[in-house]
Amino acid sequence: MNGTTTVSLVGVGGQGILLAAAILAETAFAEGLDVKASEIKGMAQRGGSVQSTVRFGANVWSPVARYADVVIATELLEGHRGLGLLAPQGTLVCATTTRVMPGSVLRREEEYPDDLPAAARGARLIAVDAEALARAAGTVRAVNVALLGAASAVLPFSAASWRRGLAAAVPAQILAVNERAFALGRGAVSNEEVGP
Amino acid sequence: MAGGVGYNRCPVERTLFFSGNEAIAHGAVRAGAGFACGYPGTPSTEILETAARLDGIHAQWCVNEKVALETAVGASLAGVRTIVTMKHVGLNVAADPFMTLSLTGVNGGLVVVSADDPGMQSSQNEQDNRAYAKFAKVPMLEPSDSQEAYDFVAEAFALSEEFDTPVLLRSTTRLSHGRGKVIPRVPIEPEPREYARDISKYVMVPQYARLRNRLVLERLQKLRARAEESPLNVLEAGTADVGIIAAGVAYTYAREAFPKAWFLKLGMSHPLPQHKVARLYQQVSRVAVVEELDPFIEEQVRALGLPLVGKEALPADGELDQDIVFRALEPFLSRRPPRRRRPVFAPAPRLADPPQPAAGLPVRPPVLCPGCTHRAVFTALRRHKLAPMGDIGCYTLGALPPLLALDSCLCMGASIGMMAGFNKALGRKAAAAVIGDSTFFHSGVTPLIDAYYNEADGLVIVLDNRTTAMTGHQGHPGTGLRPDGSQGPAVDIQKLCEGIGVRCDTVDANDYGALDARLKAELDAPGLGVVVALAPCVLTVREKAGAIVVDDERCNLCGLCLDVGCPALASGADSVAVTEVCTGCGLCIEVCRRNALSYAEGA
Numbered sequence: 001m002n003g004t005t006t007v008s009l010v011g012v013g014g015q016g017i018l019l020a021a022a023i024l025a026e027t028a029f030a031e032g033l034d035v036k037a038s039e040i041k042g043m044a045q046r047g048g049s050v051q052s053t054v055r056f057g058a059n060v061w062s063p064v065a066r067y068a069d070v071v072i073a074t075e076l077l078e079g080h081r082g083l084g085l086l087a088p089q090g091t092l093v094c095a096t097t098t099r100v101m102p103g104s105v106l107r108r109e110e111e112y113p114d115d116l117p118a119a120a121r122g123a124r125l126i127a128v129d130a131e132a133l134a135r136a137a138g139t140v141r142a143v144n145v146a147l148l149g150a151a152s153a154v155l156p157f158s159a160a161s162w163r164r165g166l167a168a169a170v171p172a173q174i175l176a177v178n179e180r181a182f183a184l185g186r187g188a189v190s191n192e193e194v195g196p
Numbered sequence: 197m198a199g200g201v202g203y204n205r206c207p208v209e210r211t212l213f214f215s216g217n218e219a220i221a222h223g224a225v226r227a228g229a230g231f232a233c234g235y236p237g238t239p240s241t242e243i244l245e246t247a248a249r250l251d252g253i254h255a256q257w258c259v260n261e262k263v264a265l266e267t268a269v270g271a272s273l274a275g276v277r278t279i280v281t282m283k284h285v286g287l288n289v290a291a292d293p294f295m296t297l298s299l300t301g302v303n304g305g306l307v308v309v310s311a312d313d314p315g316m317q318s319s320q321n322e323q324d325n326r327a328y329a330k331f332a333k334v335p336m337l338e339p340s341d342s343q344e345a346y347d348f349v350a351e352a353f354a355l356s357e358e359f360d361t362p363v364l365l366r367s368t369t370r371l372s373h374g375r376g377k378v379i380p381r382v383p384i385e386p387e388p389r390e391y392a393r394d395i396s397k398y399v400m401v402p403q404y405a406r407l408r409n410r411l412v413l414e415r416l417q418k419l420r421a422r423a424e425e426s427p428l429n430v431l432e433a434g435t436a437d438v439g440i441i442a443a444g445v446a447y448t449y450a451r452e453a454f455p456k457a458w459f460l461k462l463g464m465s466h467p468l469p470q471h472k473v474a475r476l477y478q479q480v481s482r483v484a485v486v487e488e489l490d491p492f493i494e495e496q497v498r499a500l501g502l503p504l505v506g507k508e509a510l511p512a513d514g515e516l517d518q519d520i521v522f523r524a525l526e527p528f529l530s531r532r533p534p535r536r537r538r539p540v541f542a543p544a545p546r547l548a549d550p551p552q553p554a555a556g557l558p559v560r561p562p563v564l565c566p567g568c569t570h571r572a573v574f575t576a577l578r579r580h581k582l583a584p585m586g587d588i589g590c591y592t593l594g595a596l597p598p599l600l601a602l603d604s605c606l607c608m609g610a611s612i613g614m615m616a617g618f619n620k621a622l623g624r625k626a627a628a629a630v631i632g633d634s635t636f637f638h639s640g641v642t643p644l645i646d647a648y649y650n651e652a653d654g655l656v657i658v659l660d661n662r663t664t665a666m667t668g669h670q671g672h673p674g675t676g677l678r679p680d681g682s683q684g685p686a687v688d689i690q691k692l693c694e695g696i697g698v699r700c701d702t703v704d705a706n707d708y709g710a711l712d713a714r715l716k717a718e719l720d721a722p723g724l725g726v727v728v729a730l731a732p733c734v735l736t737v738r739e740k741a742g743a744i745v746v747d748d749e750r751c752n753l754c755g756l757c758l759d760v761g762c763p764a765l766a767s768g769a770d771s772v773a774v775t776e777v778c779t780g781c782g783l784c785i786e787v788c789r790r791n792a793l794s795y796a797e798g799a
Contacts (some may be wrong), residue, residue, distance in 0.1 A: 004452075012560070025375065029211050036341070037213075037375040040317050047763060049561035061452040063341070063374030063445065066519040067550055077560070083553040090551075102560040106766040107598065107758045110558035123551045 004057035006065040007155070009144075010082045011074030012100045013050050017145035018168065020072065021052035023148060027157050027165025028056035036063040047100075049078060051085075072151050074130070074144050075100050079117045086123050093151040095130040098143055126150055126189055133184040142181035145170075149185025212378040215372035219342040219378050220309060221246035223349030224279045225253050228386040229305075231271035235261045235638065237283030238318035238370035240311035244281050245670075248679035257670055257678050260608065260638040261286035265293045265308065272306040273398070275389040277353050284312040284325045284474055285607065289639070291328070294362070298332040299408040300398050303389050305353035311367045314488040315515040318369075320607065322513065322587070324489035329466040330365045333416050336466040337366040337428065338444040342376035347772035348463060351428060355464075357389070359422075361416055364466075368488065370445045370515065405467030420467045429472055431479075438529045439480040441473065441493055441504075446516055450486040453522035454529065468496045477502055484509070484525050488516050505529070564593050566764040567741075567779030569705035569731040570659055573630070574601035575760050575787060576712040577657070580719055582628050583618060587611040587640070589632035589657050590666045598761045603631060609639025614795040616652035617642065625719065628655040634664035634672040636689065641696075647724055648698050655718050656698075656726045658689055659705075661733040669736065693726045706741075707729035708786040734779055741780030743796040746771055750792035757784040757793065 007024060011017045021037055028035045053064055067087035071078030072094075079094035084132040086092055094117055116127055133146040145166075151164055162182065170178045185186040214222065220243050224232060232247040232255040234240065248255035258264035261282040268280035282290060287310050294308065310328065313319040323360055329336035339345040339350050345367065352363040398406045423429060436456040442449075443462040451459065458478045462469070477483060484505040485494040494506035503584035510516065555737040564571050574594040577584055578601045586602030587610060604614055615629035631640045636658050663677075664670040671677025676686030692712060693700035699721075703714045711729060719727045751771035758765055764778035771792070774784075785793045 025213060029213065034377065035213065035375070038370055039373050040369075047560070047565070059450040061378075062518050063370050063376065063448070064515075064517050066517050076621050077558065080557050081553050083551050086551050088550055101763075101766065102432040102558050103563050103598075103761055103763055106557050106763065107755075107761075113554065113557060118554070 004055050004060050004065075005070075005156075006053060006055045006068040006087075007070045007072065007151075008068035008082070009052045009054070009072045009074070010085070011050055011079045011144070012078060013047055013073045015050070016141065017050045017052050018073065020074075020144040020148050021054050022169040023145070023165045024054045025056075025165075026092050026168035027161050028054070030156055030161035030164040030168075033057060034060045038063040042168060049081070069080070070151060070154060071187050072147050073117075074147055076116075077102070077113060080113050083116045083117050083123060088122060089124070091126060092117055093125045093126045093128065093147055093154075095126045095143055095147055097129045097131045105174075126154070127186065128188060130185065133188060134181050137181035137184055138177040139181075142178055146181040146185035147179045149182035149187075150189045152186050153189040203274070204269060209226040209778070212380065213375050214342045214346070214371055214378045215242060215368055215375050216339065216342050216345040217242035217311075217373070218246045219345035220279075220281075220349055220365070220367070221250060222378070222380070223346035223783050224252045224277075224307070224345070226383050227277060227350035227353045228384050229253055229277040229279050229307075229349075229353065231268065231278040232256075232281070233258050233264045233267050233271075233275045233278075234309075235259070235264050235286055236585075236664055236670045237286050237311070238667065239367070239369040240281045240283045240286070240309060241667050242372070243279075243309060243311075245679060247279075249515060257672065257679055259673060262293060263291040264771055265290040265297070265399055268303075268306060268308075269293065269297060269300075272302045272304045273391055275304045275391055277305045277386055279307045279309060279349070281309040283319065284310055284323055285319060285321065286310075287325055287328055288323075289608065294328070295332050296400055297362050298334050298412055299400055299405055301408075302362060303391060305356035305386070306362045307352045307356060307365050308362050309365045309367060311372045312489075313369050315369070317632035320605070322489060324492060325364070325366060326466065326492045327490065329366070330492075332364075333361075333412050334360065334361050334364055334466075335419050335464060336366055337463060338366050338465045339371060339463070340444050340447045340461070341371070342374070342378050344463065345371060346378050347381065347427070350381070353386070355422070359387075359413060359419060366444070368445055370734045374445070391786060420470070423467050423469040424471050426464045426469070429469045430461045430463070431472060431475055432459040432461060433479075434458035437480050437482065439476045440486055441476065441483065441497065442486040443493065444488070446486045446521075449518040449521045450484075450517050452518040455526070456657050457529070460491070465493065469495065470500060471495055473500065473502065476684055482529055484511065484529060486516070486521055486525070489513065514762060530603045561596055562593055563596075563761060563763055564590065564599075565734050566762055566777045567781040569661065569734070569781070570594060571599070571656060571731065571760055571762065572705055572708050572711060572781070572783050573659060573729050574599050575783060576708070576715050577601060577628065577630070579712075580716070582719070583626055584628045584630050585611040585614040585618065587629070587631040587635050589635050589659075589668075591630060591632055594630070598759050603627075608635055609643060612640055612643040612647060612654075612656055615654045615656070616647040616650065619653040620650070625653045625655065628657060628719075630657050630659065632665070633660040633674045633689065634663065634670075635659060635674045637687070641692065642696060644693065644726070645696055648696050652724060653722070654724050655715070657715070658723075658726060658728045660689060660728050662730075663733050663736060665733045665735065669733065682790075689728050690726075698726055700726040700728065702728040702730050704783065705729040708783060734781070741782065743786065744774050744778055744782065744793055745796045746774060747792045747794070750790045752790065756787050756788070756789060760784065760787060
């Protein structure tokens, strides 16, 4: 509604969802936009699903939105679940090799989904092997930032703003590795995958 | 900008992007508050954690919300502007002092922050605490974003001192954990307020309380007049022939859903500014009230005899958002009013059906961490035929599959009283109580004293992991840790229990054999006993205990180890597998009957 863009970040506690959201917010600030954000984190340390939403535009009223223009999922099952958050014609940026098994799957009571979240349902899917990119950057913990790099292909921010966003939100001692992960993620998404 | 005066920790060189909770803490310091206390509870916790990092204000965790409010009253009487924070259900705990505090009034301004949780992201109910403002006849402010959260705190302190009343500052999850830009204001230096002895004001024996109660009713009338003038209650002009009354985050949803409507935006939502409401009705022919949870504003507007659209269109449970508000109200607000030709709104864009996730995806409930010693206690406890009464903390997760080790969870500190009543009614040791260390101090000591006095049978297990783990490792009287990280004196749980007169033993929760034996012995013993199962929270312990390996020949996938619900154990093709999140606690080795699990040699 009214020119506000909504990005939701979903994953599992401990995957750096809140840091990725902070980078996104700082980047939007660097573009001179208004930003509001919201997070659900009560169970974040106990292996539950985590969701953070960042909204930006000229003037943002509500901190939340039911549907997101872009959903960034740092884990495959959460990517499947994240489809439910996606607006029509939205884009899902999903880590496809990062899998965190819930207890019911470990005990073989439920099946972990084998397929990728279905682009067939009208959503555009950008599938990213973020774990490999993060490893290449220097730490598997940077899956969140590698994905953000991939998502940057569909977000309306300049490279300079992303640099400022990263510098503002990421602690100095891990900034370099996260910059590398971001660049690898950004480079991994070709123009073809982004589409028109 | 305020030139950084009084904002030593504020990074003013870039945009301040505060959560509502951070904004409330900074707003309190800006308003000259010198004392902050509370009890942690989502979504209120970060207010006090932020205050503890700021200069010029003392911050402390209290044993529970009731004690926190009583402590705050003491600081207020001493003349200091004081803020006390809690989640919505915490105000139930503090309701006793809160209701009478309305009668005594304050000295230094006193602001009570209630952080409500519509949708129950992290709570056992979703009660609407606006009712407490009406119940206690105190003014209530409802910020709608971080800037207002920051600004309204100063307004709340001013109201508190001018009208001699506590002020309820009501937040909700989306305000407390939402983030928005904040422009800092010039710091306020409140007038010093000396304490003066005033028995008829502060001693609420009936004869004085009756007098004070009259003053409360007069105060409410004066507050009504103030609400009419208050700049916090704004009539915002629109271009459409509809009006919306809203407060808090619900205002932001309505504002985004209906940008052309008139708005009566209530920042001070109790008492209701009735004349301002009437002025809105003079401007438009249709009015809607947008609020989460109860029809709090709606009922008051209806009582004025004014027609509106409210809860017949909008849900009375859970959170709202701009989409829900738009879909619910658009049919009402765009319906043509009688004898008017022009449509109120341009035709709404039809929303296509959004994509849906596949059905039957595995759920991801929160689980006890790998290596959590609560799991060992539950594993030992469920071997006995008992009704374990639970309490509130990480260990409440023991009630979920596959452990299913707790029978109840009602509210903070309820376990021991429920156990005592259960056992008393049945005349035997049929229930146990399981309570965490912080919850024990919160409200477990008083029911333990009661159980001892009333000679209740029972076993109380204190899961002492040396922290308030669930809310993010805050200190408590058992550890002596303060929110700024400094160490104060600590209370010894075993000595405390023995001081009451209750038999008490402490056992290492990492030693499963000893733990199991101690619980069994205590269950066989007559009367009331306490076992303190002691082991620091695994999240605070960095080193791994040792690598665990599986003997594929011996393992027959019987499922006994999987049944303890450890996220580090997975069911493989022919045998279980230990994943990299294993901390080496060894509980799976204890429960395996085929010796298929063991510590790796040389580990």
